[in-house]
Amino acid sequence: MAQNVTPTNQSTLLPLELVDKCIGSRIHILMKNDKEMSGTLLGFDDFVNMLLEDVTEFENTPEGKRITKLDQILLNGNNITMLVPGGFDMSE
């Protein structure tokens, strides 16, 4: 009866466990409206709202690419589509 414990085999990693492993390291976030964020992950909650530090925000505006640096942000999880652990090089 007591099947309400995690039904996983040991090798798989739950998606949120992966995010949990990223705490303290750089992470790159792709948002719904083709905006992107990069920063150090400090924490998150069940909605994947995220607390990030030393953040760079990448936006595409009619005037071209805009980059904003931010110290600390609470990012609404609502518009997140993808997370890339470790972040990646935006210079290309």
Place this chain on the structure above:
Amino acid sequence: MAEEEQLPIPVKEPLDLIRLSLDEKIYVKLRNERELRGVLHAFDQHLNIILSEAEETITQIEIDEETYEEVYKTTKRTIPFLFIRGDAVILVSPNSSKVF
């Protein structure tokens, strides 16, 4: 999310700010460049709002065909009594505190 209880001001949660404006004039910013000023009669947790003596301002951008300049056209109208669906609301401010 954490609850906040230690604030000295009567505004304990964001909705209290609106509660303080009941029966007073407020400014409401809505999606699609709509703005309203009116007397706040009622609201709920979704930000559904009932206003009276509301003045609605609609801003539309038109491109001048010759100069290609963006022209902001604002239209105003008054509505004696109206209901606003909460999901359209962006911002609410007590009218007294609007600086310009």
Place this chain on the structure above:
Amino acid sequence: MSRKEALSQFINQIHGRAVVVKLNSGVDYRGVLACLDGYMNIALDQTEEYQNGQLKNKYGDAFIRGNNVLYISTSKLVKK
């Protein structure tokens, strides 16, 4: 659950601090954070509204509906 603690800690120490609230539409609100709830509804004092870096409006107090919020940003506390 240490990952959640970081968030609640941030939320608990954010009151009364100068913040930038960015909406999905790209509009920025700069002001002093009065309070915040679980929907990310926000009450701001001394609010300034910026569009494309230009000041558009000022409000003494403002309520922002949480669904429009992209992020709430603070600058680091200056340690002296």
